[in-house]
Amino acid sequence: MNTKSLISGGVCVFIGGCFAISAATSLKIGTSTNMGPGYFPFSLAIILMGTGIYIAVKALTESRGDFRFDVNAVPWRGLILVCFAPVFLGLTIRGLGLLPSVFVTSMISGYASRTQTFRLAFFVSALLAVFCALIFSYFLKLPIPVIGPWLNI
Amino acid sequence: MELFSHLALGFSVALSSQNLLYCFIGVIIGTAIGVLPGLGPVATMAMLLPITFNLDPTASLIMLAGIYYGAQYGGSTTAILINMPGESSAAVTTIDGYQMARRGRAGPALATAALGSFFAGCAATVVVALVAIPLTRVALAFGPAEYFSLVLLGLVSSVVLASGSLPKAIAMILVGLLLGLVGSDLYTGVARFTLGITELSDGVNFTAVAVGFFGISEIFRNLQSEGKNEVEVFPIGRLWPSREDFRRMTGPVLRGTAVGSILGTLPGGMAVLSAFAAYAMEKSISKNKDEFGKGAIEGVAAPESANNASAQTSFIPMLTLGIPSNPVMALMIGAMIMQGVVPGPNVITQRPDLFWGIVASMWIGNALLVILNLPLVGIWVKLLKVPYNALIPVIIVFCSVGVYSIASAPLDLWLVAIFGATGYFLIKLDFEPAPLLLGFVLGPLLEEHFRRAMILSGGNLKIFVTEPISAVLLLVAAIVLMAVTLPSLYRKRAKVFVDD
Incomplete structure (x- = not known):
C-alpha cells in the first residue's frame, strides 16, 4: 500500500465531492441539449472524483509504503x-x-x-x-x- | 512584403521611449532573478503581475516577456559559476558549464552561453514572426468544436510533459478548471461556487491564484531546504572564447536553436525539456563524446541555445491561438485578460501594435541582454551574496501589496494565504501546481466552447468527432496520452525528470 498516493487520491475525491455536491444542490444541471450552469462543472467534478478513486485504488495495490508524514519536517x-x-x-x-x-x-x-x-x-x-x-x-x-x-x- | 511593414510597425512601438524602458526593466529583473537561486520567472511574474495592471497593455506584456527570456540568460550564470541552476531550464548547463569553470574557463563558458542564447533568441523570434500570420488564419476558421478540442489537446500535452505522476497531473488540471469556473455563469448569471461571498461573483482573482501557488508556496519549499547556502564562486578570468571555441560551438548552437524552436511551439513545451533534448543530441553526434561531462563547450552551447529558442517560440501558441503552453504563458494570458485584451487569433488583427511590438521587443531585449550579461557579469555574481532571509519579506510584501492593489479587496489576500498553504501541501503529495494554473486559465474557455458546440449540435457529443479538424486534434491528444502510458516511454520520461 502506498500511503502517499492513497491520501492524494482521497484529496481528489474530497475536492471533487465538494464541487459535485455544491453543483447538484444549488445549480441547475440540465441535459446535454439544454445545459444548465451546473452541467459542465458537475461533469468535471465527477471526472475528478473518478481520477481520485483511480489513484487511491492503484495505491492499494502498490507495495511501496515508505511515506511517513513527518510533522517535524x-x-x-x-x-x-x-x-x-x-x-x-x-x-x-x-x-x-x-x-x-x-x-x-x-x-x-x-x-x-x-x-x-x-x-x-x-x-x-x-x-x-x-x-x-x-x-x-x-x-x-x-x-x-x-x-x-x-x-x- | 507584408512582413516588413508589420515589423516596421513593431519596431516603432517597441522603440518608443516608454516601451524601451519597460523592456529594459524586464530584462534586468529577468537576469537578476535568473541569477538568484530560489526565485524563478513564474514566481516573479506572478509577483509583478498586479503591478503591470497599472501599465499600458503593450508595455506590461513587453516587460513580462523580458523577465521570462531574461531569466534564461541569468540562470546560466549561476549554473556555470556555482553548479546550481538559477532557473530550472539551466539545469543541463551545470553539467559541462561548471566543469569548464573548474578548469578556469568560466569566462568562455559564460560567453558561449550568452552568445548562443542571443543567436537562438534572435533566430527563434524570426520563427515567431513568420509562423504567426499563417497560423492565425487557420485558427480563425475554427468553430467551437475545433476550439474545444484544441484546448483539450493543449491541456493533455501539458500533462504529458509535466513531471511526476500522470493521474495526479490530470487531477490538478481538473481542480484548476473547476476553480476557474467559480463566479457568475456566463449564460444565466447564476453565481456558482461562491459560498455566498459577493467578491467571488467575478471569479477567483487570477493573481491571487498565481501568487499563492507559485510565489508563496515557493517560499515554503525554500524554507525547507534552508541553510544550504554556502557558495564558492569561481573567478571568471578571460571572457572571450578562442577561435577554436567559436569553431566548436557553431554547430551545437545551430542545432540547439532548431531543436529548441520546434519543441518550444508544442503545447507543454518547456524550456528545460528542449535543453535536455539538445544536450542529448549533441552528445550522441559529437566527435568528442568522452569530453562531455568534463567541460565540453558543446555541452554549454547546445542547451543554452535550445532553452532560449524555446522560451521565444513558446509565445507562438499563446499569441496566435490564445492557448498557453506552460505556466509562464498562462501568466501572460492572465495579464492580457486583466488588461482587457482577449487572447486568441484576433489579437494579431485587432491589436497589431501589441503583437508586433512584443515580437520586435524580443530582438531588442535579446540585444540588451548580451550587453548586460557579458561585460557586467561581475555585478550579477554579487547578487549571489544576497541572503534568502532578505528575499522572503520582499517577495511577500510585493505579492501582497500587488494583489491588494487590483481590487482593494482584503479577501484576495486571504486567498493568497489559503492557496499558498494548500499549494505547499499539494506539492508535498507530489501534485504539481503548473497544470492547475493552466486549467484555471483555460476553464472558462473550455466551458464556453463546449456549450456553444453543444448548442450547435443539439446536444450531440458526436460533433467533436464528425468535424474533421476537431477529430484530428482529439486523435492527436489520444495518441499523446496513450504514448505516455507505454512502459518504455514512461521510463524515459521518468528519467528525464529525475535528472532535473
Whole structure:
C-alpha cells in the first residue's frame, strides 16, 4: 500500500465531492441539449472524483509504503508567519496606511526563517516600506494612504 | 512584403521611449532573478503581475516577456559559476558549464552561453514572426468544436510533459478548471461556487491564484531546504572564447536553436525539456563524446541555445491561438485578460501594435541582454551574496501589496494565504501546481466552447468527432496520452525528470 498516493487520491475525491455536491444542490444541471450552469462543472467534478478513486485504488495495490508524514519536517513557523503576513496587510493597510502596514508585514514575514537576525529584518523592512510607498503611492498613484487614519488621532 | 511593414510597425512601438524602458526593466529583473537561486520567472511574474495592471497593455506584456527570456540568460550564470541552476531550464548547463569553470574557463563558458542564447533568441523570434500570420488564419476558421478540442489537446500535452505522476497531473488540471469556473455563469448569471461571498461573483482573482501557488508556496519549499547556502564562486578570468571555441560551438548552437524552436511551439513545451533534448543530441553526434561531462563547450552551447529558442517560440501558441503552453504563458494570458485584451487569433488583427511590438521587443531585449550579461557579469555574481532571509519579506510584501492593489479587496489576500498553504501541501503529495494554473486559465474557455458546440449540435457529443479538424486534434491528444502510458516511454520520461 502506498500511503502517499492513497491520501492524494482521497484529496481528489474530497475536492471533487465538494464541487459535485455544491453543483447538484444549488445549480441547475440540465441535459446535454439544454445545459444548465451546473452541467459542465458537475461533469468535471465527477471526472475528478473518478481520477481520485483511480489513484487511491492503484495505491492499494502498490507495495511501496515508505511515506511517513513527518510533522517535524514541515516548516511550521514559516508556514504560519508567511500565511499570516498577507492577511495582516489586508486587515491593516486601510487603517494604518501603506508605510506602517508594509513595515510590520515585512517584519512578520522576515521571521519566517529561523536564521533571521533583527538587524537584517529591520533594515530590509524599513527599506521596503519606503520603496513601496514610492512605487505604489507616488509612481503608480494607487488610492492607498501612506499613513492611515488610525495613526491620525 | 507584408512582413516588413508589420515589423516596421513593431519596431516603432517597441522603440518608443516608454516601451524601451519597460523592456529594459524586464530584462534586468529577468537576469537578476535568473541569477538568484530560489526565485524563478513564474514566481516573479506572478509577483509583478498586479503591478503591470497599472501599465499600458503593450508595455506590461513587453516587460513580462523580458523577465521570462531574461531569466534564461541569468540562470546560466549561476549554473556555470556555482553548479546550481538559477532557473530550472539551466539545469543541463551545470553539467559541462561548471566543469569548464573548474578548469578556469568560466569566462568562455559564460560567453558561449550568452552568445548562443542571443543567436537562438534572435533566430527563434524570426520563427515567431513568420509562423504567426499563417497560423492565425487557420485558427480563425475554427468553430467551437475545433476550439474545444484544441484546448483539450493543449491541456493533455501539458500533462504529458509535466513531471511526476500522470493521474495526479490530470487531477490538478481538473481542480484548476473547476476553480476557474467559480463566479457568475456566463449564460444565466447564476453565481456558482461562491459560498455566498459577493467578491467571488467575478471569479477567483487570477493573481491571487498565481501568487499563492507559485510565489508563496515557493517560499515554503525554500524554507525547507534552508541553510544550504554556502557558495564558492569561481573567478571568471578571460571572457572571450578562442577561435577554436567559436569553431566548436557553431554547430551545437545551430542545432540547439532548431531543436529548441520546434519543441518550444508544442503545447507543454518547456524550456528545460528542449535543453535536455539538445544536450542529448549533441552528445550522441559529437566527435568528442568522452569530453562531455568534463567541460565540453558543446555541452554549454547546445542547451543554452535550445532553452532560449524555446522560451521565444513558446509565445507562438499563446499569441496566435490564445492557448498557453506552460505556466509562464498562462501568466501572460492572465495579464492580457486583466488588461482587457482577449487572447486568441484576433489579437494579431485587432491589436497589431501589441503583437508586433512584443515580437520586435524580443530582438531588442535579446540585444540588451548580451550587453548586460557579458561585460557586467561581475555585478550579477554579487547578487549571489544576497541572503534568502532578505528575499522572503520582499517577495511577500510585493505579492501582497500587488494583489491588494487590483481590487482593494482584503479577501484576495486571504486567498493568497489559503492557496499558498494548500499549494505547499499539494506539492508535498507530489501534485504539481503548473497544470492547475493552466486549467484555471483555460476553464472558462473550455466551458464556453463546449456549450456553444453543444448548442450547435443539439446536444450531440458526436460533433467533436464528425468535424474533421476537431477529430484530428482529439486523435492527436489520444495518441499523446496513450504514448505516455507505454512502459518504455514512461521510463524515459521518468528519467528525464529525475535528472532535473
